[in-house]
Amino acid sequence: MTIQLEFNDTQNFTGRARIKQKSELFSLQLLDRQGETVRIHAKFDRTAIEKECKLREDEPKEFVLDVFVLGDIRRHVLPEYRSEDEIELHEIPDGANLEFRLKVISRAGGASGKILAATGGRVRLHTGSGNDGSGEENKGIFHPKPSTSIGDRIWQVSWDGHGDFEVFVNADYFHKFVDDPIFAAHVFPEVVRNVATGILLRFKSVKDIDEASLLAKWVTFIQQRLAIPLEGEEAAYLNDADNMDRLDLVEQIVVAFTSQKWRGGKTLIEEIL
Structure with a gap:
């Protein structure tokens, strides 16, 4: 995907890098809903994110996905040696909109816990029973x-x-x-x-x-x-x-x-x- 215009290249005013919300870097898909249990498929390119955000490859770090639902925040740690993961969320009312934010957290000595990079905004995913299961809210906006x-x-x-x-x-x-x-x-x-x-x-x-x-x-x-x-x-x-x-x-x-x-x-x- 080609973007000609950016607010800043990789850094925001907090000093941390911004993970651009591009499908080739990070994407979510609704797999299934059974009652109040929702399964989400997360796909992410760790190497591409590190390169685009100019993160040191050798620095110990953790990729986490913060899930925002009905005022609650749940953190899911993404696997280190895979580029995708399946997340199961419980007690999600029908029609609730989940919001997600991908973060890269340092695990290097005294800097452990520091946010190295994060998506600028939250990625929203509708999980209602009327959803077609694609999880792609970008479709069908032109009518x-x-x-x-x-x-x-x-x-x-x-x-x-x-x-x-x-x-x-x-x-x-x-x-x-x-x-x-x-x-x-x-x-x-x-x-x-x-x-x-x-x-x-x-x-x-x-x-x-x-x-x-x-x-x-x-x-x-x-x-x-x-x-x-x-x-x-x-x-x-x-x-x-x-x-x-x-x-x-x-x-x-x-x-x-x-x-x-x-x-x-x-x-x-x-x-x-």
Whole structure:
């Protein structure tokens, strides 16, 4: 995955390295739910994380996964000689959203316990019985609907009074181009810009967004797939950011989106060239 724009390369203001939320570094998948017992598959590339975060390979360290559920924090130590693990969690109510944060902890002498690296924000995973089991909250965030009531406009994002939205596309344009790569290249970056603007200007914090909403899936998409934190230590500066600062972040989100490689390992623009 290619990201052209980053807030900092590997270090945040705490001095610890940031683990970018990229699937090739770290991913989670919901395997199964039986009553209040949930099984999660965690996959991580220890070597790639150490290299990207510039961690010393010879320093004793431990990879841990902090699990946040209903105000409780549970720590799971990941295996040292494997790149994946299965985690079983108990007493998880149906519909509860689990949040995870990967950390690398030093185990070297006097520095033991120091956090060497961590994901900037939490990775959210819905575990309700209606989940399809993929654990991939990034899918299905674009739901454009053909419309004959938006005049000459190609597309329109309509927000409701609760902070959620719908995307409408001119019906003639929709039916003519929806299966053509030009449709995604033309419409989707502008939708990303509009939705990101809504997230950053309509809400003081992403914690105020309804977890069951489509907008919450967009927050997860931006943080996990585009590797741009909207909460946690890496996004602490947003607490004091003015609208211009937030709009600058919107443009960073759009650039990260258009730099992504999608179908066939190509960006949206490369698909139409």
